[in-house]
Amino acid sequence: MRSSAGNKEWSLIHNDNGEWISEEHVAFYTEAEAGFLQIQAAKYGCKLSFQRGADGILWCYKHEIEQIIT
Numbered sequence: 001m002r003s004s005a006g007n008k009e010w011s012l013i014h015n016d017n018g019e020w021i022s023e024e025h026v027a028f029y030t031e032a033e034a035g036f037l038q039i040q041a042a043k044y045g046c047k048l049s050f051q052r053g054a055d056g057i058l059w060c061y062k063h064e065i066e067q068i069i070t
Contacts, residue, residue, distance in 0.1 A: 013059060016051050026059045034058045040068050 011023035029037065034050050037060070041048045046067045050060045 013053055021061075025062055027062050027065055028057055028059045031058065034060070037065065037068065044068050 012020040013023055013026055015021050029050070034048075038048060038050070041064075044067070046064070048060050048064050048068075050058050053059055
């Protein structure tokens with residue numbers, strides 16, 4: 001979904017809870033990248049909540065990813 005506010009165009013992602021999330025707060029990954037990140041998260045005792053967009057692409061919240069890469 002795309003919408004405009006002022007001069008900025010926003011892209012929104014629909015999550016599994018039925019909410020719309022700004023694309024600024026998510027990161028997109030391939031299957032291989034997601035698998036690697038899941039392994040890294042398990043090493044640190046973190047949980048990543050990968051979700052699939054309408055087009056089948058995998059995404060995760062940036063704040064979850066930041067827990068394992070910082």
